[in-house]
Amino acid sequence: MPSLKQRLAQPEILIAPGVFDMISVKIADSLGFEAHYMTGYGTVASHLGLPDAGLATYSDMVSRVSAFTTASKVPLIADGDTGYGGLLNVEHTVRGYERAGAAAIQIEDQEFPKKCGHTPGRRVVPLEDMLRKIRVAVETRDSQDFLIVARTDARTSLGLDEALRRGEAFAEAGADVLFIESPESVEEMERVCRSFDQPLLANMVEGGRTPVLSGTELQALGYSLAIFPALGFLAAGSALREAYGALLNTGDSRRYSGELYDFMDFSRLMGFEAVWDFERRHAEDKKS
Template sequence: MADASLKQKIDSGQFIAAPGVFDMMSLLMVEKIGFDAVYASGYWNVASDQGIPDAGLATYTDFVNRFAKMVKKSSAPVIADADTGFGGLINLAHTVRGYEEAGISAMQIEDQEFPKKCGHTPHRIVIPIEDMVNKIKVAIDTRASDDFLIIARTDARTGYGFDEAMRRMDAYAEAGADILFFESPESPEEMASFCSAIDKPCVANMSNGGRTPMLSVDELKQVGYAMAIYPAMAPLVMLEAIEKSYRTLKSEGVCETENIPMYEFKQFCSDIGFDQIHAFEKKWGATTNAPNNYARFA
Protein backbone atom coordinates (compact mmCIF):
# COMPACT_ATOMS: atom_id res chain seq x y z
CA MET A 1 0.00 0.00 0.00
CA ALA A 2 0.96 3.68 -0.13
CA ASP A 3 3.70 5.07 2.10
CA ALA A 4 1.88 7.42 4.47
CA SER A 5 5.01 9.52 4.99
CA LEU A 6 4.51 11.40 1.71
CA LYS A 7 1.10 12.73 2.74
CA GLN A 8 2.37 13.49 6.24
CA LYS A 9 5.30 15.52 4.92
CA ILE A 10 3.14 17.49 2.50
CA ASP A 11 0.48 18.14 5.18
CA SER A 12 3.18 19.43 7.53
CA GLY A 13 4.40 21.93 4.94
CA GLN A 14 7.67 20.18 4.11
CA PHE A 15 8.81 20.86 0.56
CA ILE A 16 9.32 17.69 -1.48
CA ALA A 17 12.03 17.56 -4.15
CA ALA A 18 11.54 14.32 -6.05
CA PRO A 19 14.26 13.36 -8.54
CA GLY A 20 13.22 11.34 -11.57
CA VAL A 21 14.05 7.66 -11.77
CA PHE A 22 13.97 5.97 -15.15
CA ASP A 23 15.54 2.58 -14.43
CA MET A 24 16.81 0.58 -11.49
CA MET A 25 20.32 2.04 -11.61
CA SER A 26 19.03 5.61 -11.36
CA LEU A 27 16.89 4.48 -8.42
CA LEU A 28 19.98 2.96 -6.84
CA MET A 29 21.73 6.35 -6.96
CA VAL A 30 18.71 8.08 -5.43
CA GLU A 31 18.74 5.51 -2.62
CA LYS A 32 22.44 6.14 -2.03
CA ILE A 33 22.01 9.91 -1.76
CA GLY A 34 18.65 9.97 0.00
CA PHE A 35 15.48 11.91 -0.92
CA ASP A 36 12.03 12.30 0.59
CA ALA A 37 10.32 10.94 -2.56
CA VAL A 38 11.11 9.83 -6.09
CA TYR A 39 9.24 10.42 -9.33
CA ALA A 40 8.74 7.66 -11.91
CA SER A 41 8.24 9.51 -15.18
CA GLY A 42 6.24 7.96 -17.98
CA TYR A 43 8.31 9.68 -20.67
CA TRP A 44 11.67 8.47 -19.43
CA ASN A 45 10.64 5.00 -18.30
CA VAL A 46 9.00 4.31 -21.66
CA ALA A 47 12.14 5.58 -23.41
CA SER A 48 14.39 3.47 -21.19
CA ASP A 49 12.28 0.32 -21.27
CA GLN A 50 11.01 0.32 -24.85
CA GLY A 51 12.88 3.00 -26.78
CA ILE A 52 9.66 4.64 -27.99
CA PRO A 53 8.18 8.14 -27.53
CA ASP A 54 5.82 9.15 -24.76
CA ALA A 55 2.76 9.18 -27.01
CA GLY A 56 0.33 6.77 -25.35
CA LEU A 57 2.00 3.71 -26.83
CA ALA A 58 2.90 1.98 -23.58
CA THR A 59 0.21 0.15 -21.62
CA TYR A 60 -1.01 0.07 -18.04
CA THR A 61 0.77 -3.27 -17.61
CA ASP A 62 4.05 -1.80 -18.86
CA PHE A 63 3.81 1.02 -16.34
CA VAL A 64 2.60 -0.79 -13.23
CA ASN A 65 5.00 -3.71 -13.57
CA ARG A 66 7.99 -1.43 -13.97
CA PHE A 67 6.97 0.90 -11.15
CA ALA A 68 6.21 -1.98 -8.77
CA LYS A 69 9.84 -3.07 -9.07
CA MET A 70 10.93 0.45 -8.17
CA VAL A 71 8.69 0.51 -5.11
CA LYS A 72 10.30 -2.69 -3.82
CA LYS A 73 13.77 -1.14 -4.07
CA SER A 74 12.91 2.36 -2.85
CA SER A 75 12.94 3.41 0.79
CA ALA A 76 11.33 6.71 -0.29
CA PRO A 77 7.70 7.04 -1.43
CA VAL A 78 7.25 6.62 -5.19
CA ILE A 79 5.19 9.14 -7.16
CA ALA A 80 4.21 7.60 -10.49
CA ASP A 81 2.90 8.80 -13.82
CA ALA A 82 -0.35 7.15 -14.94
CA ASP A 83 -0.91 9.08 -18.18
CA THR A 84 -4.67 9.47 -18.74
CA GLY A 85 -5.54 6.43 -16.62
CA PHE A 86 -5.20 4.16 -19.66
CA GLY A 87 -8.76 4.42 -20.92
CA GLY A 88 -12.24 5.26 -19.64
CA LEU A 89 -13.53 5.43 -16.10
CA ILE A 90 -13.51 1.66 -15.55
CA ASN A 91 -9.94 1.50 -16.83
CA LEU A 92 -8.97 4.33 -14.49
CA ALA A 93 -10.48 2.50 -11.51
CA HIS A 94 -8.45 -0.57 -12.45
CA THR A 95 -5.33 1.62 -12.67
CA VAL A 96 -5.94 3.13 -9.25
CA ARG A 97 -6.33 -0.30 -7.64
CA GLY A 98 -3.23 -1.63 -9.39
CA TYR A 99 -1.01 1.33 -8.54
CA GLU A 100 -2.12 1.35 -4.92
CA GLU A 101 -1.61 -2.40 -4.56
CA ALA A 102 1.88 -1.98 -6.07
CA GLY A 103 2.77 0.34 -3.18
CA ILE A 104 2.88 3.57 -5.16
CA SER A 105 2.18 6.58 -2.92
CA ALA A 106 0.86 9.14 -5.43
CA MET A 107 -0.60 8.70 -8.91
CA GLN A 108 -0.56 11.44 -11.54
CA ILE A 109 -3.41 11.55 -14.08
CA GLU A 110 -3.80 14.13 -16.83
CA ASP A 111 -6.64 15.61 -18.85
CA GLN A 112 -5.35 14.85 -22.33
CA GLU A 113 -7.20 12.83 -24.93
CA PHE A 114 -5.94 9.29 -25.43
CA PRO A 115 -3.38 8.70 -26.86
CA LYS A 116 -1.57 11.37 -24.89
CA LYS A 117 1.71 13.18 -25.60
CA CYS A 118 4.57 14.46 -23.49
CA GLY A 119 3.52 17.61 -21.63
CA HIS A 120 6.29 19.73 -23.14
CA THR A 121 5.53 18.88 -26.77
CA PRO A 122 2.99 20.61 -29.08
CA HIS A 123 -0.39 19.41 -30.40
CA ARG A 124 -1.83 18.19 -27.11
CA ILE A 125 -5.63 17.96 -26.99
CA VAL A 126 -7.53 17.96 -23.71
CA ILE A 127 -10.79 16.23 -22.88
CA PRO A 128 -13.89 18.12 -21.69
CA ILE A 129 -13.45 19.44 -18.19
CA GLU A 130 -16.45 17.43 -16.93
CA ASP A 131 -14.82 14.19 -18.08
CA MET A 132 -11.66 14.89 -16.10
CA VAL A 133 -13.69 15.86 -13.03
CA ASN A 134 -15.38 12.46 -13.21
CA LYS A 135 -11.98 10.77 -13.49
CA ILE A 136 -10.81 12.48 -10.33
CA LYS A 137 -13.99 11.51 -8.48
CA VAL A 138 -13.67 7.89 -9.61
CA ALA A 139 -10.03 7.79 -8.54
CA ILE A 140 -10.86 9.10 -5.08
CA ASP A 141 -13.82 6.75 -4.70
CA THR A 142 -11.73 3.74 -5.80
CA ARG A 143 -8.65 4.16 -3.64
CA ALA A 144 -8.48 2.12 -0.47
CA SER A 145 -6.62 4.71 1.60
CA ASP A 146 -6.36 8.49 1.75
CA ASP A 147 -2.59 8.00 1.98
CA PHE A 148 -2.67 7.17 -1.74
CA LEU A 149 -2.62 10.64 -3.28
CA ILE A 150 -4.29 11.69 -6.52
CA ILE A 151 -2.37 14.29 -8.55
CA ALA A 152 -4.55 15.99 -11.18
CA ARG A 153 -2.69 17.52 -14.12
CA THR A 154 -3.94 19.83 -16.83
CA ASP A 155 -2.23 20.13 -20.21
CA ALA A 156 -4.44 23.00 -21.35
CA ARG A 157 -1.93 25.84 -21.05
CA THR A 158 0.01 25.32 -24.29
CA GLY A 159 -2.92 25.01 -26.68
CA TYR A 160 -5.78 26.70 -24.81
CA GLY A 161 -4.17 29.45 -22.74
CA PHE A 162 -3.50 30.27 -19.11
CA ASP A 163 -7.08 31.12 -18.16
CA GLU A 164 -8.47 27.82 -19.42
CA ALA A 165 -5.76 25.91 -17.58
CA MET A 166 -6.63 27.76 -14.37
CA ARG A 167 -10.34 27.08 -14.85
CA ARG A 168 -9.49 23.41 -14.98
CA MET A 169 -7.24 23.55 -11.95
CA ASP A 170 -10.06 25.15 -9.94
CA ALA A 171 -12.46 22.42 -11.05
CA TYR A 172 -10.02 19.62 -10.29
CA ALA A 173 -9.36 21.05 -6.84
CA GLU A 174 -13.13 21.21 -6.23
CA ALA A 175 -13.46 17.59 -7.40
CA GLY A 176 -11.13 16.52 -4.58
CA ALA A 177 -7.68 16.07 -6.14
CA ASP A 178 -5.02 16.00 -3.42
CA ILE A 179 -2.33 17.77 -5.45
CA LEU A 180 -2.67 20.07 -8.47
CA PHE A 181 -0.31 19.95 -11.45
CA PHE A 182 -0.39 22.86 -13.92
CA GLU A 183 1.74 21.50 -16.76
CA SER A 184 4.13 23.78 -18.68
CA PRO A 185 3.49 27.29 -17.35
CA GLU A 186 5.63 29.66 -19.38
CA SER A 187 6.85 32.25 -16.87
CA PRO A 188 7.57 32.66 -13.15
CA GLU A 189 4.56 34.99 -13.03
CA GLU A 190 2.26 32.25 -14.29
CA MET A 191 3.73 29.83 -11.78
CA ALA A 192 3.11 32.30 -8.93
CA SER A 193 -0.44 33.06 -10.13
CA PHE A 194 -1.26 29.36 -10.16
CA CYS A 195 0.04 28.66 -6.68
CA SER A 196 -1.60 31.73 -5.13
CA ALA A 197 -5.01 30.89 -6.63
CA ILE A 198 -5.10 27.22 -5.56
CA ASP A 199 -5.74 26.32 -1.93
CA LYS A 200 -4.14 22.89 -2.24
CA PRO A 201 -0.56 21.61 -2.63
CA CYS A 202 0.87 22.36 -6.07
CA VAL A 203 3.62 20.51 -7.93
CA ALA A 204 6.17 22.04 -10.31
CA ASN A 205 7.58 20.05 -13.20
CA MET A 206 11.25 21.03 -13.46
CA SER A 207 11.83 19.31 -16.79
CA ASN A 208 15.14 20.33 -18.34
CA GLY A 209 14.65 21.52 -21.90
CA GLY A 210 10.89 21.98 -21.46
CA ARG A 211 8.63 25.04 -21.62
CA THR A 212 8.68 25.90 -17.91
CA PRO A 213 11.35 28.18 -16.39
CA MET A 214 13.81 26.27 -14.24
CA LEU A 215 13.72 27.62 -10.69
CA SER A 216 15.75 26.63 -7.66
CA VAL A 217 14.13 24.90 -4.69
CA ASP A 218 14.24 28.16 -2.72
CA GLU A 219 12.55 30.00 -5.60
CA LEU A 220 9.88 27.33 -5.91
CA LYS A 221 9.15 27.57 -2.19
CA GLN A 222 8.87 31.33 -2.46
CA VAL A 223 6.48 31.02 -5.42
CA GLY A 224 4.30 28.72 -3.33
CA TYR A 225 4.90 25.18 -4.57
CA ALA A 226 4.75 22.23 -2.19
CA MET A 227 6.62 19.80 -4.43
CA ALA A 228 8.86 19.65 -7.48
CA ILE A 229 9.65 16.73 -9.75
CA TYR A 230 12.83 16.46 -11.84
CA PRO A 231 12.11 13.84 -14.51
CA ALA A 232 14.69 14.77 -17.16
CA MET A 233 17.85 15.72 -15.27
CA ALA A 234 19.42 12.30 -14.74
CA PRO A 235 18.65 10.74 -18.15
CA LEU A 236 19.87 13.82 -20.02
CA VAL A 237 23.11 13.87 -18.03
CA MET A 238 23.52 10.14 -18.68
CA LEU A 239 22.85 10.46 -22.42
CA GLU A 240 25.38 13.26 -22.79
CA ALA A 241 28.04 11.16 -21.06
CA ILE A 242 27.22 8.01 -23.03
CA GLU A 243 27.29 9.79 -26.38
CA LYS A 244 30.62 11.41 -25.54
CA SER A 245 32.17 8.11 -24.47
CA TYR A 246 30.89 6.23 -27.54
CA ARG A 247 32.15 8.95 -29.89
CA THR A 248 35.55 8.81 -28.21
CA LEU A 249 35.66 5.05 -28.65
CA LYS A 250 34.66 5.41 -32.31
CA SER A 251 37.10 8.21 -33.16
CA GLU A 252 40.06 7.47 -30.89
CA GLY A 253 39.74 3.76 -30.19
CA VAL A 254 39.97 4.17 -26.41
CA CYS A 255 37.39 3.71 -23.70
CA GLU A 256 39.05 5.67 -20.89
CA THR A 257 40.20 9.30 -21.07
CA GLU A 258 40.58 12.15 -18.61
CA ASN A 259 37.76 13.99 -20.36
CA ILE A 260 35.13 11.35 -19.54
CA PRO A 261 34.23 10.98 -15.84
CA MET A 262 33.53 7.35 -15.01
CA TYR A 263 31.94 5.80 -11.96
CA GLU A 264 34.18 3.33 -10.15
CA PHE A 265 33.31 -0.27 -11.03
CA LYS A 266 34.28 -1.51 -7.58
CA GLN A 267 32.01 1.10 -5.97
CA PHE A 268 29.10 0.11 -8.19
CA CYS A 269 29.59 -3.56 -7.28
CA SER A 270 29.21 -2.50 -3.67
CA ASP A 271 26.21 -0.27 -4.45
CA ILE A 272 24.37 -3.00 -6.33
CA GLY A 273 24.79 -5.48 -3.47
CA PHE A 274 27.83 -7.64 -4.11
CA ASP A 275 29.07 -7.03 -0.56
CA GLN A 276 26.02 -8.92 0.68
CA ILE A 277 26.60 -11.69 -1.87
CA HIS A 278 30.19 -12.09 -0.74
CA ALA A 279 29.20 -12.06 2.93
CA PHE A 280 26.61 -14.77 2.27
CA GLU A 281 29.11 -16.89 0.37
CA LYS A 282 31.70 -16.48 3.12
CA LYS A 283 29.19 -17.51 5.79
CA TRP A 284 27.92 -20.55 3.90
CA GLY A 285 31.06 -21.60 2.10
CA ALA A 286 29.52 -21.08 -1.33
CA THR A 287 32.84 -20.09 -2.93
CA THR A 288 34.87 -23.11 -1.79
CA ASN A 289 35.27 -24.42 -5.34
CA ALA A 290 35.46 -21.02 -7.06
CA PRO A 291 38.43 -20.28 -9.36
CA ASN A 292 41.37 -18.52 -7.72
CA ASN A 293 40.87 -15.38 -9.78
CA TYR A 294 37.37 -14.89 -8.30
CA ALA A 295 38.96 -13.01 -5.38
CA ARG A 296 39.88 -10.04 -7.56
CA PHE A 297 36.19 -9.03 -7.71
CA ALA A 298 35.82 -9.10 -3.93
Protein backbone atom coordinates in the same frame (compact mmCIF):
# COMPACT_ATOMS: atom_id res chain seq x y z
CA MET B 1 9.67 8.15 7.76
CA PRO B 2 6.60 10.35 7.11
CA SER B 3 4.13 9.40 4.43
CA LEU B 4 4.04 11.52 1.28
CA LYS B 5 0.82 13.11 2.55
CA GLN B 6 2.47 14.04 5.85
CA ARG B 7 5.57 15.35 4.10
CA LEU B 8 3.56 17.61 1.80
CA ALA B 9 1.87 19.13 4.85
CA GLN B 10 5.26 20.45 5.99
CA PRO B 11 6.27 23.99 4.94
CA GLU B 12 9.50 23.01 3.18
CA ILE B 13 9.19 22.15 -0.50
CA LEU B 14 9.70 18.51 -1.45
CA ILE B 15 12.21 17.90 -4.26
CA ALA B 16 11.75 14.68 -6.24
CA PRO B 17 14.20 13.61 -8.96
CA GLY B 18 12.93 11.78 -12.01
CA VAL B 19 13.77 8.07 -11.94
CA PHE B 20 13.48 6.00 -15.08
CA ASP B 21 15.29 2.68 -14.55
CA MET B 22 16.64 0.62 -11.69
CA ILE B 23 20.08 2.23 -11.74
CA SER B 24 18.58 5.71 -11.45
CA VAL B 25 16.34 4.54 -8.58
CA LYS B 26 19.25 3.06 -6.65
CA ILE B 27 21.44 6.12 -7.15
CA ALA B 28 18.67 8.53 -6.13
CA ASP B 29 17.85 6.38 -3.12
CA SER B 30 21.47 6.26 -2.01
CA LEU B 31 21.73 10.07 -2.07
CA GLY B 32 18.93 10.63 0.42
CA PHE B 33 16.07 12.22 -1.52
CA GLU B 34 12.77 12.16 0.39
CA ALA B 35 10.71 11.04 -2.62
CA HIS B 36 11.16 9.96 -6.22
CA TYR B 37 9.12 10.68 -9.33
CA MET B 38 8.66 7.93 -11.92
CA THR B 39 8.89 9.91 -15.14
CA GLY B 40 6.71 8.59 -17.94
CA TYR B 41 8.96 10.04 -20.63
CA GLY B 42 12.14 8.54 -19.18
CA THR B 43 10.61 5.22 -18.18
CA VAL B 44 9.04 4.62 -21.59
CA ALA B 45 12.30 5.61 -23.28
CA SER B 46 14.42 3.39 -21.03
CA HIS B 47 12.09 0.39 -20.84
CA LEU B 48 10.74 0.35 -24.40
CA GLY B 49 12.93 2.71 -26.42
CA LEU B 50 9.82 4.57 -27.57
CA PRO B 51 8.51 8.15 -27.32
CA ASP B 52 6.14 9.10 -24.51
CA ALA B 53 3.16 9.28 -26.88
CA GLY B 54 0.59 6.88 -25.46
CA LEU B 55 2.44 3.77 -26.66
CA ALA B 56 3.21 2.26 -23.24
CA THR B 57 0.46 0.16 -21.71
CA TYR B 58 -0.75 -0.17 -18.13
CA SER B 59 1.10 -3.50 -17.90
CA ASP B 60 4.34 -1.90 -19.07
CA MET B 61 4.14 0.83 -16.47
CA VAL B 62 2.75 -0.98 -13.42
CA SER B 63 5.62 -3.44 -13.66
CA ARG B 64 8.03 -0.50 -13.46
CA VAL B 65 6.17 0.92 -10.45
CA SER B 66 6.54 -2.39 -8.65
CA ALA B 67 10.23 -2.69 -9.48
CA PHE B 68 11.03 0.90 -8.50
CA THR B 69 9.23 0.74 -5.16
CA THR B 70 10.96 -2.52 -4.30
CA ALA B 71 14.34 -0.86 -4.82
CA SER B 72 13.57 2.35 -2.93
CA LYS B 73 13.07 3.29 0.71
CA VAL B 74 11.14 6.52 0.03
CA PRO B 75 7.72 7.34 -1.49
CA LEU B 76 7.33 7.04 -5.27
CA ILE B 77 5.07 9.42 -7.20
CA ALA B 78 4.16 7.51 -10.37
CA ASP B 79 3.03 8.84 -13.74
CA GLY B 80 -0.24 7.14 -14.69
CA ASP B 81 -0.80 9.01 -17.97
CA THR B 82 -4.54 9.30 -18.67
CA GLY B 83 -5.36 6.16 -16.69
CA TYR B 84 -4.79 4.02 -19.82
CA GLY B 85 -8.35 4.23 -21.09
CA GLY B 86 -11.84 4.88 -19.79
CA LEU B 87 -13.21 4.97 -16.27
CA LEU B 88 -12.93 1.22 -15.73
CA ASN B 89 -9.29 1.44 -16.81
CA VAL B 90 -8.71 4.26 -14.33
CA GLU B 91 -10.13 2.11 -11.54
CA HIS B 92 -7.87 -0.79 -12.57
CA THR B 93 -4.83 1.49 -12.83
CA VAL B 94 -5.33 3.11 -9.42
CA ARG B 95 -5.72 -0.28 -7.76
CA GLY B 96 -2.68 -1.64 -9.53
CA TYR B 97 -0.42 1.32 -8.77
CA GLU B 98 -1.45 1.35 -5.11
CA ARG B 99 -0.86 -2.41 -4.78
CA ALA B 100 2.51 -1.99 -6.50
CA GLY B 101 3.60 0.34 -3.71
CA ALA B 102 3.29 3.83 -5.21
CA ALA B 103 2.57 6.68 -2.81
CA ALA B 104 0.76 8.73 -5.45
CA ILE B 105 -0.52 8.44 -9.00
CA GLN B 106 -0.53 11.27 -11.52
CA ILE B 107 -3.47 11.36 -13.94
CA GLU B 108 -3.81 13.93 -16.71
CA ASP B 109 -6.58 15.38 -18.87
CA GLN B 110 -5.03 14.87 -22.30
CA GLU B 111 -6.80 13.21 -25.20
CA PHE B 112 -5.53 9.78 -26.17
CA PRO B 113 -2.85 9.26 -27.35
CA LYS B 114 -1.23 11.50 -24.79
CA LYS B 115 2.10 13.28 -25.29
CA CYS B 116 4.88 14.57 -23.08
CA GLY B 117 3.76 17.79 -21.40
CA HIS B 118 6.48 19.96 -22.95
CA THR B 119 6.00 18.81 -26.55
CA PRO B 120 3.61 20.34 -29.11
CA GLY B 121 0.24 19.01 -30.27
CA ARG B 122 -1.36 18.25 -26.91
CA ARG B 123 -5.14 18.41 -26.66
CA VAL B 124 -7.33 17.98 -23.59
CA VAL B 125 -10.57 16.12 -23.02
CA PRO B 126 -13.75 17.90 -21.89
CA LEU B 127 -13.49 18.95 -18.25
CA GLU B 128 -16.32 16.68 -17.08
CA ASP B 129 -14.53 13.63 -18.53
CA MET B 130 -11.48 14.38 -16.40
CA LEU B 131 -13.59 15.05 -13.31
CA ARG B 132 -15.14 11.60 -13.67
CA LYS B 133 -11.65 10.09 -13.72
CA ILE B 134 -10.65 11.95 -10.57
CA ARG B 135 -13.81 10.87 -8.77
CA VAL B 136 -13.23 7.25 -9.75
CA ALA B 137 -9.59 7.45 -8.61
CA VAL B 138 -10.57 8.92 -5.24
CA GLU B 139 -13.32 6.34 -4.78
CA THR B 140 -11.07 3.43 -5.75
CA ARG B 141 -8.01 3.94 -3.54
CA ASP B 142 -7.82 1.87 -0.39
CA SER B 143 -5.85 4.39 1.68
CA GLN B 144 -6.24 8.14 2.05
CA ASP B 145 -2.43 8.24 2.12
CA PHE B 146 -2.38 7.17 -1.55
CA LEU B 147 -2.53 10.56 -3.24
CA ILE B 148 -4.21 11.58 -6.48
CA VAL B 149 -2.17 14.09 -8.48
CA ALA B 150 -4.42 15.71 -11.10
CA ARG B 151 -2.67 17.33 -14.05
CA THR B 152 -4.10 19.63 -16.68
CA ASP B 153 -2.40 20.34 -20.00
CA ALA B 154 -4.91 23.05 -20.90
CA ARG B 155 -2.45 25.95 -20.63
CA THR B 156 -0.74 25.29 -23.95
CA SER B 157 -3.85 24.87 -26.12
CA LEU B 158 -6.59 26.75 -24.22
CA GLY B 159 -4.73 29.30 -22.11
CA LEU B 160 -3.94 29.82 -18.45
CA ASP B 161 -7.45 30.89 -17.44
CA GLU B 162 -8.86 27.55 -18.57
CA ALA B 163 -6.02 25.68 -16.85
CA LEU B 164 -6.81 27.45 -13.58
CA ARG B 165 -10.53 26.79 -13.99
CA ARG B 166 -9.75 23.11 -14.42
CA GLY B 167 -7.44 23.07 -11.42
CA GLU B 168 -10.20 24.47 -9.23
CA ALA B 169 -12.63 21.83 -10.50
CA PHE B 170 -10.03 19.09 -9.93
CA ALA B 171 -9.69 20.18 -6.31
CA GLU B 172 -13.45 20.11 -5.82
CA ALA B 173 -13.54 16.59 -7.30
CA GLY B 174 -11.11 15.38 -4.62
CA ALA B 175 -7.62 15.65 -6.12
CA ASP B 176 -4.93 15.86 -3.42
CA VAL B 177 -2.24 17.61 -5.47
CA LEU B 178 -2.77 19.97 -8.42
CA PHE B 179 -0.43 19.93 -11.40
CA ILE B 180 -0.91 22.90 -13.75
CA GLU B 181 1.39 21.84 -16.57
CA SER B 182 3.54 24.18 -18.66
CA PRO B 183 3.10 27.72 -17.30
CA GLU B 184 5.31 29.79 -19.57
CA SER B 185 6.70 32.50 -17.27
CA VAL B 186 7.45 33.19 -13.64
CA GLU B 187 4.47 35.55 -13.65
CA GLU B 188 2.19 32.70 -14.72
CA MET B 189 3.67 30.48 -12.02
CA GLU B 190 2.97 33.19 -9.44
CA ARG B 191 -0.63 33.37 -10.62
CA VAL B 192 -0.99 29.60 -10.35
CA CYS B 193 0.23 29.68 -6.74
CA ARG B 194 -2.05 32.57 -5.80
CA SER B 195 -5.06 30.66 -7.11
CA PHE B 196 -4.97 27.59 -4.86
CA ASP B 197 -4.58 26.65 -1.20
CA GLN B 198 -3.77 22.97 -1.61
CA PRO B 199 -0.45 21.35 -2.60
CA LEU B 200 0.84 22.39 -6.01
CA LEU B 201 3.36 20.54 -8.17
CA ALA B 202 5.98 22.33 -10.27
CA ASN B 203 7.39 20.44 -13.24
CA MET B 204 10.99 21.49 -13.94
CA VAL B 205 12.01 20.24 -17.39
CA GLU B 206 15.37 21.46 -18.64
CA GLY B 207 14.72 22.81 -22.15
CA GLY B 208 10.93 22.74 -21.63
CA ARG B 209 8.27 25.44 -21.76
CA THR B 210 8.40 26.43 -18.07
CA PRO B 211 11.25 28.45 -16.51
CA VAL B 212 13.48 26.16 -14.45
CA LEU B 213 13.79 27.52 -10.91
CA SER B 214 15.46 26.26 -7.74
CA GLY B 215 13.56 24.61 -4.95
CA THR B 216 14.02 27.75 -2.82
CA GLU B 217 12.53 29.93 -5.55
CA LEU B 218 9.62 27.56 -6.10
CA GLN B 219 8.87 27.40 -2.39
CA ALA B 220 8.80 31.21 -2.26
CA LEU B 221 6.22 31.19 -5.05
CA GLY B 222 4.04 28.74 -3.14
CA TYR B 223 4.77 25.29 -4.59
CA SER B 224 4.80 22.28 -2.25
CA LEU B 225 6.40 19.75 -4.59
CA ALA B 226 8.93 20.08 -7.41
CA ILE B 227 9.75 17.27 -9.79
CA PHE B 228 12.82 17.26 -12.04
CA PRO B 229 11.80 14.42 -14.37
CA ALA B 230 14.31 14.88 -17.18
CA LEU B 231 17.54 15.73 -15.36
CA GLY B 232 18.61 12.13 -14.83
CA PHE B 233 18.05 10.73 -18.30
CA LEU B 234 19.38 13.87 -20.02
CA ALA B 235 22.56 13.67 -17.92
CA ALA B 236 22.88 9.92 -18.51
CA GLY B 237 22.27 10.32 -22.24
CA SER B 238 24.94 12.99 -22.53
CA ALA B 239 27.48 10.95 -20.56
CA LEU B 240 26.80 7.79 -22.57
CA ARG B 241 27.07 9.61 -25.87
CA GLU B 242 30.42 11.08 -24.83
CA ALA B 243 31.78 7.79 -23.44
CA TYR B 244 30.61 5.63 -26.34
CA GLY B 245 31.79 8.26 -28.81
CA ALA B 246 35.28 8.23 -27.32
CA LEU B 247 35.34 4.43 -27.54
CA LEU B 248 34.14 4.46 -31.16
CA ASN B 249 36.65 7.10 -32.24
CA THR B 250 39.69 5.73 -30.42
CA GLY B 251 38.97 2.09 -29.64
CA ASP B 252 40.26 2.82 -26.13
CA SER B 253 38.00 3.39 -23.10
CA ARG B 254 40.88 5.15 -21.36
CA ARG B 255 40.49 8.05 -23.79
CA TYR B 256 37.16 8.96 -22.24
CA SER B 257 37.76 12.15 -20.28
CA GLY B 258 34.61 12.08 -18.17
CA GLU B 259 34.27 10.79 -14.64
CA LEU B 260 33.47 7.11 -14.16
CA TYR B 261 31.65 5.59 -11.20
CA ASP B 262 34.13 3.43 -9.30
CA PHE B 263 33.47 -0.18 -10.32
CA MET B 264 33.53 -1.61 -6.80
CA ASP B 265 31.34 1.19 -5.45
CA PHE B 266 28.88 0.55 -8.27
CA SER B 267 28.91 -3.16 -7.46
CA ARG B 268 28.05 -2.37 -3.85
CA LEU B 269 25.24 -0.07 -5.01
CA MET B 270 23.77 -2.96 -6.98
CA GLY B 271 23.83 -5.21 -3.90
CA PHE B 272 26.87 -7.38 -4.53
CA GLU B 273 27.94 -7.18 -0.89
CA ALA B 274 24.98 -9.41 0.00
CA VAL B 275 26.10 -11.86 -2.69
CA TRP B 276 29.66 -11.88 -1.38
CA ASP B 277 28.45 -12.38 2.18
CA PHE B 278 26.17 -15.23 1.08
CA GLU B 279 29.03 -16.95 -0.74
CA ARG B 280 31.37 -16.58 2.26
CA ARG B 281 28.81 -18.06 4.64
CA HIS B 282 28.07 -21.03 2.43
CA ALA B 283 31.73 -21.60 1.67
CA GLU B 284 32.28 -21.92 5.41
CA ASP B 285 29.35 -24.39 5.60
CA LYS B 286 31.03 -26.56 3.01
CA LYS B 287 34.29 -26.61 4.96
CA SER B 288 32.53 -27.70 8.12
